[in-house]
Amino acid sequence: MADQQPSAPACPTAGIRHINRDHTRRYVKVGNHLAQHRELSLTAIGLAVHIQSLPSGASVTIKSLAGRFPEGEVRIAAAMRELEHHGYLRRRRERAASGRVVAFTESYNNPPALWAEARPARETAPLEPAAARPQEAAPQPEPAPAADGEEADPEPAPGKEAARPARPEAYDLLARLRLRDPRLVLSKRDVERLAPAVSEWLDQGLPVAAVSASLTNGLPLAPIHSPYGLLLHRIRELAPARLPSTPRVGAAGPDRVLRPLRTCPTCDKAHRSPTPGECPPCTRRAAA
Known part of the structure; x- marks a missing residue:
């Protein structure tokens, strides 16, 4: 067996080899x-x-x-x-x-x-168990005073009227916001808390695309540390006004419906129509 030579050079290793010297002037630190x-x-x-x-x-x-x-x-x-x-x-x-x-x-x-440094305190503080948090009772409306000779209606039992459930489209809209901006990642709990407010927007007749655009257009360029807080602020501040249930006397008529553009299969010209098909001139020529 050959003797080991301690003075033999070490086996070279592949990859980068750093030969560094300290900078004394004109340098920048990069993390x-x-x-x-x-x-x-x-x-x-x-x-x-x-x-x-x-x-x-x-x-x-x-x-x-x-x-x-x-x-x-x-x-x-x-x-x-x-x-x-x-x-x-x-x-x-x-x-x-x-x-x-x-x-x-x-x-x-x-x-x-x-x-x-800017991380909210609620994200760093340990979560308190739900069982340890006291449940605050919702304030009950005061009963209306009864007229003379009439008995007052009994107070409604607490919990009798259940909260209105959120629409499924609201859950899907909030979960898909991160596809429009990767900074808008919401947890399951955040989606459940925001969905009822988004459902009120959808109940006003707004399409899902319009609600999504209102919540994501013009976002700040800086990092978003609390997507839930930002969206909650936008939902409250940008909530659409409710349309009147009955038109007032002298009120303006309904808005003109802008139909989508269609291409006529006969003359290949663009026209507006609710359904695909021929344009009005080609339809009249075919009927003649």
Whole structure:
């Protein structure tokens, strides 16, 4: 058996080998949450590093960045949207004292730390068991005073009138909001609490697409720490007005119904009709 040679070189290993030297000037610190991000593209990661290395007040518009790098405006715009979605950038507008609107960009070098600081207390506090929480009785309406010679109606038994159940479309609408914006992820408990209010919107005759658009249009670019709180605020503030049950004297007539566009199979022209088929001129020619 051959003797082991302690002075023999170690077996080389594959992969990256780091040869590092400390920086003393002109450097920027980058966290692994950005450098090793699992969802950002390489273009977005490189763009974030470049923006974080710039001094305050530097221009970071799409045109200025496209003039600095070989990537075109389309790729740079897509990378900036990625960084906005994951909380590394935020584009804002403010009105100065002179009345001029100033557009600027905020760069966040450590979004996970900001999310941890802004996390609501209710998400970090331990949940109290349901059995330990006292159940508050709902206030009962006072009975109406009885007229002379009449007996007052007995008080309604508590729990006699059950709460109105939410519509199934409301549950589906709330659960699908995360498909429109990945930040709107709701728990099962949050969906059950919001569904009755969304059902009131649907009861007004609004289509599901219109309700979904009202809840998701114009969302803030910053990270959404409490999707339930944001949607609850929008549902309360943007609730549609109820239509009158009976038209008043002199009130305007019903709104004109805008029928969908159809393509005539005979002349290939567009026309509005509730059902697919030929346009009115072709229908009259065929009947003649």
